[in-house]
Amino acid sequence: MKAKRIKKWISSIITTILFLVLVFMLFVVISSKASGGEPQFLGYQLKTVLSGSMEPGIKTGSIIAVKPAEDKTHFKKGDVITFKADEKTIVTHRIIEVNKNGTDVIYRTKGDNNKTADMEPVLSQNVLAKYTGFTLPYVGYFINFSQSKNGSALLLILPGLLLLGYSIISIWRAIAKLMIKRLLRKTLKSQPNQLDGENPI
Secondary structure, eight states, X not given: OHHHHXXXXXXXXXXXXXXXXXXXXXXXXXXXXXXXXXXXXXXXXXXXXXXXXXXXXXXXXXXXXXXEOSSTTOOOTTOEEEEESSSSOEEEEEEEEEEEETTEEEEEEEOTTOSSOOSSOEEGGGEEEEEEEEEETTHHHHHHXXXXXXXXXXXXXXXXXXXXXXHHHHHHHHHHHHHHHHHHHHHHHHSOOOOTTOOOO
């Protein structure tokens, strides 16, 4: 009985995990397509980190949650911000110095894993968001893959195929158990009833 309960428990866990993976992948693909970039959730943006400049706190291939900046001039030393380094490059680094000149604010930034500060200062208008501290290691690779032409289709199909395959295996096992029970019943019915101690003449 304990073995059966353990098997049922494991089966339920596997089914739940596959379902959650499917839901997550659907969310990533749909949200990425809708926003035209990184997925968004409850007002937060999920950014993919593809360099090790902020390790060990933020590992390569992680996704991080950032809050879009409203007042871009209020950040302080120690804050981790996401900013546009140029037209094609977005960086997430820590502020090591804040310089104010009237209404203009310039930030000096540095990756935690880098030996030197960033060469170019960051103008406040180039700040996009502030890092919230939430990170998921290695999930960023999946998000990048999902944004490719073949990736979005595969990520939608693969979990469904896994669920279908697992369901087929579960049904096959159930059918096999029923067939074994029926064979045992037929075998028992076909055997002649003999009384204990009765000897044939």
